[in-house]
Amino acid sequence: MPDTNPTDPVAEAFEAQRERLRAVAHRVLGSHADAEDVVQEAWLRLSRQDPTAIHNLAGWLTTVVGRISLDVLRSRRSHPEASYDDELPELMVTVDDTPSPEEDAVLADSVGVALLVVLDSLGPNERLAFVLHDLFGVPFDEIGRILGRSTAAAKMLASRARAKVRASERQTAGEQQRREVVRAFLAAARGGDFEGLLRVLDPEVRLAVDTPRGPVVTIGATEVATGAQLSARAAVRGREVLVGGRPGILSWREDGTPLSVLAFTVVEGRITVIDVVADPAALAAMNLPSPM
CATH class of the missing domain: 1.10.1740.10 (RNA polymerase sigma factor, region 2, helix turn helix motif)
Structure with missing residues (x-):
């Protein structure tokens, strides 16, 4: 204060x-x-x-x-x-079978969360321009002065950001596509297919891992793909789940204890955000499905 x-x-x-x-x-x-x-x-x-x-x-x-x-x-x-000192939001994990009307309602409710998440996929200038103008009504000439850009450039930054946010709003209609992207990610990670991982990851993908020491954030497709290959080797079993309405993966160790919960945000066929819960205490507190 x-x-x-x-x-x-x-x-x-x-x-x-x-x-x-x-x-x-x-x-x-x-x-x-x-x-x-x-x-x-x-x-x-x-x-x-x-x-x-x-x-x-x-x-x-x-x-x-x-x-x-x-x-x-x-x-x-x-x-x-x-970067991110706030805790990851509490996640509800359910088995991802054939979507039911109830699950469709959960997915629709999750769009609001996705809109918050998609802000993290924007570049710094885009995010600032979008937030200041579209959410707080700051004129573009003032935004341009803050960014050290022209008014026209500030408008363009906000327009690009707005397009990405609107793309996230259209995610509900492409739920099956998002599942396929996550499946491709999992197959590439298990198979050690680095190029395959890069094809499904956004260049600025953000990976946030909830560990016993707090959140650890990695940004960039190359770094995230490298980590995904290493993590996949530790998982013996895994299954598709819904994590707060988003497509996800729940994996277990050989002894049957949970290894991690991954939740994916997919925009226009690319994974833009991966939230991971790997803290054993956090996993133990979650109501997780049993191993297959």
């Missing part, structure tokens, strides 16, 4: 903007802790400024929060293992 003086008009003005700034940072970054850090840094920068030189405090703060958030996103690309 910033050390603000409630009698200070600048502090009062900042406090009036705090919730909005936190919401912007959280939607851009997907992490409550990172959002708090960004807002704290924005306050520190404001406290070092001459308030009389700031004509539009809300706009100034939005610009600062946007630029700090952009720095965080870019840093994640360089150091993905330190």
Whole structure:
């Protein structure tokens, strides 16, 4: 929490903007802790400024929060293992048999989750442009200044991001295709087919693994494909499941204990996100189907 003086008009003005700034940072970054850090840094920068030189405090703060958030996103690309401090959401695992009407309803409900997940597949500039404009109504000229781009370039970034988000909304209609992509991923991983893995992985695919030491994130098809080949060797048995409505894989060790639960987000025939639960304690707490 910033050390603000409630009698200070600048502090009062900042406090009036705090919730909005936190919401912007959280939607851009997907992490409550990172959002708090960004807002704290924005306050520190404001406290070092001459308030009389700031004509539009809300706009100034939005610009600062946007630029700090952009720095965080870019840093994640360089150091993905330190990116996501929030825990993975609780996942419900069910056997993936022939879809029933009840399962179709679960899949429809999961679209909202997929929309949140797809933001993580966007590049830093795309994500910031989309969130600021489409979710918070920030004008493109202001977004361009934050990004160091022209207004036209900011519009193009948001348009590309919007197309990717809309593609995620169309996922429900392509459920069978998503299953086939996941099956191709599993077959390639088990067969050591590196090129086959690359064909089904988005170049910017994000792998988030929930371990006993916390989430570990890997970004990039080459890195994820390499890890998938190694992980497949440890699994003796596996079966298709639905994980919170998304296609997934549940695997076991030779002694019958669960090894991992994988949940896949597939956009336009490519895997964009893989969420993995590998923490034995987390697996033990889940109501998992029995081995085949």
